[in-house]
Amino acid sequence: MNLLDGVASHEEGMMDVPSDKNLFEMNDVHKEFVRGKKVSHVLRGVNLSIKVGEIVALVGESGSGKSTVARTIMRLYTPDQGEMRFEGRDVTKIRGGALKSYRNKVQMVFQDPFSSLNPTHSVGTIMERSLPSGLKKLTKAKRDVLCGNALEKVGLSPPSNFLMQYPHELSGGQRQRVALARSLAASPKLVLADEPVSMLDVSLRLGVLNLMLALNEQYNIAYLYITHDLASARYVATKVVVMYAGEIIEEGSAEEIIEHAQHPYTQLLIQASPDPHRRGIGELDEAIFTGEPPDLSLDIQGCPFQFRCAHVMAKCRSDRPKRQEVSDGHFLNCHLYS
Numbered sequence: 573m574n575l576l577d578g579v580a581s582h583e584e585g586m587m588d589v590p591s592d593k594n595l596f597e598m599n600d601v602h603k604e605f606v607r608g609k610k611v612s613h614v615l616r617g618v619n620l621s622i623k624v625g626e627i628v629a630l631v632g633e634s635g636s637g638k639s640t641v642a643r644t645i646m647r648l649y650t651p652d653q654g655e656m657r658f659e660g661r662d663v664t665k666i667r668g669g670a671l672k673s674y675r676n677k678v679q680m681v682f683q684d685p686f687s688s689l690n691p692t693h694s695v696g697t698i699m700e701r702s703l704p705s706g707l708k709k710l711t712k713a714k715r716d717v718l719c720g721n722a723l724e725k726v727g728l729s730p731p732s733n734f735l736m737q738y739p740h741e742l743s744g745g746q747r748q749r750v751a752l753a754r755s756l757a758a759s760p761k762l763v764l765a766d767e768p769v770s771m772l773d774v775s776l777r778l779g780v781l782n783l784m785l786a787l788n789e790q791y792n793i794a795y796l797y798i799t800h801d802l803a804s805a806r807y808v809a810t811k812v813v814v815m816y817a818g819e820i821i822e823e824g825s826a827e828e829i830i831e832h833a834q835h836p837y838t839q840l841l842i843q844a845s846p847d848p849h850r851r852g853i854g855e856l857d858e859a860i861f862t863g864e865p866p867d868l869s870l871d872i873q874g875c876p877f878q879f880r881c882a883h884v885m886a887k888c889r890s891d892r893p894k895r896q897e898v899s900d901g902h903f904l905n906c907h908l909y910s
């Protein structure tokens with residue numbers, strides 16, 4: 573079913589893929605940023621796959637490279653090395669019309685709904701501007717119906733109450749719903765949600781997460797849900813991917829990762845997330861909490877987590893751990909399991 577009730581059509585050049593196949597793939601992607609003489613290796617060989625209609629949580633602390641992954645998928649950045657495929661097609665370096673078409677199918681929702689919505693535009697104008705170019709040629713009345721439909725899908729009803737309003741007149745939760753409605757206007761197949769609830773009041777977060785789940789169920793939209801919060805990752809995602817210092821270090825089904833995390837960093841994240849049934853942070857091994865993520869401009873030999881890991885061995889300081897499958901669909905990079 574089309575999100576805009578049959579009016580928006582899939583762009584030419586993008587094929588429907590079976591639901592068990594990868595909608596999106598990122599293979600061995602590297603990205604560096606140069607500032608003066610300093611080169612930061614922000615993505616170091618990232619592999620990521622998202623199936624049709626799948627919700628994947630990308631989890632890690634600030635500076636791990638999560639947002640750079642999203643911006644690279646969106647092609648706001650071009651990978652320095654590696655390849656990205658969408659619906660089987662290489663999108664690593666596409667430009668012009670092909671890039672525009674791709675960006676209609678892959679939309680992004682940012683962390684701060686206030687700064688991501690133009691404060692000088694009404695909700696109606698914001699929505700109209702997000703329509704694909706083909707739909708912008710419709711009459712004003714039809715465009716209003718489309719924008720209204722998208723607002724209703726995210727629970728802003730009746731839409732006539734919102735189309736004339738400006739972002740500052742809305743609550744934080746309503747602003748993030750407008751941001752979601754805007755992302756839906758092009759009937760996307762993949763939405764990159766970068767910490768979409770972290771700036772909302774706790775009371776509003778569940779509503780936005782439930783809305784994402786409802787849209788996934790109704791329209792089979794896949795999400796890359798970026799967060800530092802494992803509890804919300806478990807709530808929305810079927811797969812959890814853990815990132816540290818520009819690398820994917822553990823990956824598996826949400827249940828497997830939360831219940832049977834093997835990588836010391838993932839275990840740290842789980843122990844640091846609030847859970848009344850678990851012992852408090854104060855009782856945990858102090859050693860694992862010391863240290864900070866490594867400087868990404870350094871040429872790190874061995875495991876990137878070696879500076880904080882309570883289990884570090886000589887091998888960890890010399891050899892980079894390779895990705896291995898420890899149980900069905902559960903992958904990690906750690907010498908403890910070599």
Ligand code: SF4
Pocket residue numbers: 835836837875876877878879881882883884885888893905906907908
């Ligand atoms: S490879 Fe070594 S340093 Fe890295 S997480 Fe495993 S045990 Fe710790």
